[in-house]
Amino acid sequence: MAATRPGRLPGRHRRASESQATYSEVIAIGEFRSLWGGQCLSLLGDQLAQVALAILVFERTHSALATAAVYALTYLPPILGGPLLAGLADRFARRRVMIICDLVRALLVGLMAVPSMPFPVLCALVFCVVLLSSPFTAARAALLPDILEGDRYVAGSALQNMTNQAVQMLGFAAGAGVIATIGTHRGLALDALTFLISALILAVGVRRRPPPDPEDGVHASMWSSTKAGARLVFGDRRLRTLVMFAWLCGFYVLPEGIAVPYAATLGDDPRDVTLISGLLMAAMPTGTVIGAFVFSRLVTPTGRLRVMGWMAMLSCAPLIGCALRPPLAVVLALWVLAGMGGAYQLAANAAFVQCVPANRRGQAFGLVQSGLLAAQGIGILIGGAAAQALGPEPVVALAGASGLTVAALLAMLWTESRAEIITRVRTQVS
Template sequence: MAATKSGRLPGRHRRPAERQATYGEVIALGEFRALWLGQGLSLLGDQLSRVALSVLVFERTDSPLATASVYALTYLPPIIGGPLLAGLADRYARRRIMIACDLLRALLVALMAIPGTSFPVLCALVFCVVLLSAPFSAARAALLPELLEGDRYVAGSALQNMTNQGAQMLGFAAGGALIMAMGPYRALALDAVTFLLSALIIVFGVRRRPAPAQADGGRPSMWMMTRAGARLVFGDRRLRTLVLIAWLCGFYVLPEGIATPYAAALTGGDDAQRISLVTGLLMGAMPTGTVVGAFLFSRYVSPSGRLRMMGWMAMLTCAPLVLCALRPPLTVVLVLWFLSGVGGAYQLAANAAFVQCVPAEQRGQAFGLVQSGLLASQGLGILVGGAAADHLGPELVVALAGAAGLTVAAALAALWRRCRREVIERVRAEAPL
């Protein structure tokens, strides 16, 4: 068959290049703006309270293990109740679930802000607050694909991710200074107010929708829904690989849990105010990198290109941490942790691929299982890291976490390469032209 002057064979047409959805398209949707703003407010308060708890416990105990244990309480509750509670997002109206969770969390955090609250009661309240984040996050994650279709979902997820990381960055970086100015109890009271504001924004900004329709028309028990969700997620090779890649964060989030003892090691451990300042800088380095990575990844990489780069980006999250074994100065540590955060943008691609493979009526349970595993992997990693830092020192523990995570990430990247073709074709088919 003869070729034309342009060198193309007649009768063959190239598929138009994929076009990424713009942030403007997503922000124009009022319901998305409500979810976006409410989540950012509550996260900002959460990060402030985490810094307060971390610094307070380290000042009282001078123990990396005790500090990491309390920090881990903000991640571990989903191991116990997360998978069961996440199913509420597929059983009841998702808007109602989010409002109820925000109001309950506001009440519990307000109790934490009462001066003189005993340490065991404070830990119990922290546990309950984080436990309620499972159904809230599952409902929000399941609702988002209904508001945003195709690559708009990735753009919206990127905006939320950048906002969430920006809230973490601001809360961590300014947390030390604010704690010195207002005290830990007032910081907790401010966290309670952010939950109330989030509930109000959802009430007035998100319209009512009925509960998700079940395939059999009935309302199965929570246990049956949990089992069905587990079979769906872990019975599919693509979903199983995506979930394991997402749970890789247990390795590269570990440094945040021992940021205070790491700051003490960098500063000599004599000046409490300087330790608080350096702790905030360290905790803010990774979220800052994730904001930059999410913007570049979502704005300048095509939908299918994100899926191809996902394995390499996952390895980038852990590789820089290995260099902490050399005990570099603060400036270099901040750069290394920043680069690790840039790699964390791969979660956008994993999230989008996951949505492609999960039926709409099971999204709440599926997202809940993934979110519970995310928090649990981070909490366990931080807890193990804190215990190891007592004996090995924080620098070596961070380096070992990076080396272990890099090994696991490389293996998962190879698995993803074998099963990504179908997902890429589906993303290409739905991408705006």
């Protein structure tokens, strides 16, 4: 328990007594390092692939709708199969699920790298690759609380979030230059290689664990498991609110999906448009890195839960400023500020873990993640269609205003639900 100075008020004394985990504690755990490193490596390859696809489509079509549609294709597959496949993380050993998903994705992305691959087949391969991210992400999310306990889970999540956003920032900012140098197909080949290396890291660095014990000693069918997971997640008011907080990102991620046509309004030369696109795509990840560091290191565990609603509103409010059609520097600042607000997801994630049984984590996280990706994909697709008619600046502003309204409603609902979770977190970290 942390030491406190005499003379503090009782409320401050309680907050000061909350023990916060450090990044060094988390990094010292070998299994976490393996999860962390493999995830960052494969994510870097994914960013190169996303930049390559976005640039390729816009160069061919000069259409904001077509560009957003292909970008949205990286989010939409979970609508169809994600909830069902996520249950694999509660049925089989989670380490094995992750390794198999990485190996299959390496094969599929390798096929995408073939230069003669027809464009419709390429889109189908993208769909399948993203579909496999559902069981992988569910297994990783369910495994992490077993490796990191208490506030170490929040510190580890923050560290993963910061490095993931930093990798996205690097991938988006440098990806355009890399793709311009090596070409789109070699960029996809690099993505396939990252999946292979990730599978090797997981096989070597994460120890074997048995599959989770099923309820009543019998595994239900995948469909029954999916329905039971949906009842668990949406039948509890606290979990429903937390899920809505997670899915709020469908509003504030929309600008990334129309970053290329937005860049076209800020520059005329094709090379300038490419470079500006990379800067815009990197802006929100940059803000999230900053926000995650401040939120995890300078705010107490219960304090994070108290300000979560305000942070959610901050993730959307700055985007409204794009209605004024500001210059590039101001747009970047607004998007970075919105990214900082997105750090509220750390608190929402930690609270969700507190409320879900260990043997149901895979299905629960999978449902949330599938809905999250679906919300992002649908938002980007709608945004692309609207940008085609209205232009990208007003569409980004409308997304910010809509998201702010929803975030304000969620903040009010959260005020009614957070007391029990705050008490539980205070007991755990004191």
